[in-house]
Amino acid sequence: QIIDQNYWNEKINKAFLYRKNLNIFNEHTNAYRLVFAEADEIPGLIIDNYNGHFVMQAHTRFIHQQKEYIFNAVKNVFGKNCISFYDKSEFSENKGEILHKDTIISENDLQFYVNWYEGQKTGFFLDQRNNRYCLMKYAKDRVILNTFSYSGGFSVYAGAGGGKIIHSVDGSAKAIEWCNTNMQLNGFDNKHQSFVADVFEFLKNAENNYYDLIVLDPPAFAKSMNHKHSAVQAYKRLNVLAIEKIKKGGILFTFSCSGVIDKELFYNTIAAAGFESNRKIKILDYLYLPPDHVVTPSFPEGEYLKGMVLYIE
Secondary structure, eight states, X not given: OOOSHXXXXXXXXXXXXXXXXXXXXXXXXXXXXXXXGGGGTOTTEEXXXXXXXXXXXXXXXXXXXXXXXXXXXXXXXXXXXXXEEEEOOTTOOOOXXXXXXXXXXXXXXXXXXXXXXXXXXXXXXXXXXXXXXXXXXXXXXOEEEEESOTTTHHHHHHHHTTOSEEEEEESOHHHHHHHHHHHHHTTOGGGEEEEESOHHHHHHHSOTTOOSEEEEOOOOSOSSGGGHHHHHHHHHHHHHHXXXXXXXXXXXXXXXXXXXXXHHHHHHHHHHHXXXXXXXXXXXXXXXXXXXXXXXXXXXXXOOOEEEEEEEO
């Protein structure tokens, strides 16, 4: 097959139509993953669309060499709805003056400031969209702790769901700054407090039985199989801390985004944390990637994010 402009036009258009058919972007949500590597039959390519600002990550040199074709294909598919295109790949040289570095997006009618130039990944964790929405139904009148909060995705939804007091904790001062911005954007800053701190230390020093709902959304503790064992220990330690601290009748949202930790191993790790904490756990829900982060039988590794909602007695 000849890899030319037509090839890329077809590939990008196919990815776009899949998301259009599922109504992933609509009047409530204008940011989503447009291309998800192997799952969209384009290994090594990630493209996220932030309300017309497209952020690309090439994970192979070949894909990076194709970037002009890819950019043209995005322009061909989106027309005037393509405002800017930013290459955030490890292969990118210094790009000089960048016209667009940030924007404000809508997700389920909530507003988020996204900075792809300085932010993690492509700027925002779009993969948690449905799980953030799920949090809303548990938030009402609860005292909520969002750990590894980054720019406050779960914190904003906690506010939207009627959370009484919301605490956000992250090790990055810049992330906490963005988190505060997002709480202000949505009018929830009056019930929000943020902390730049190590999450493990923060949990250790937290008051017992203070929080009704805790979110544990850590970065990937294991990037490769070599780190699998130490990652499992870290997940267990983190969950033990949260389970020991949470109020009786509390809700725990717990996640792993480590690809090498499969669903069964994650489940067993959380079960072990429950036993070690000497608390009874009820499983309320299992949490997954949203449909723009496509999962296919031929690429099961793409299903890296897994989560659980737990009731702690």
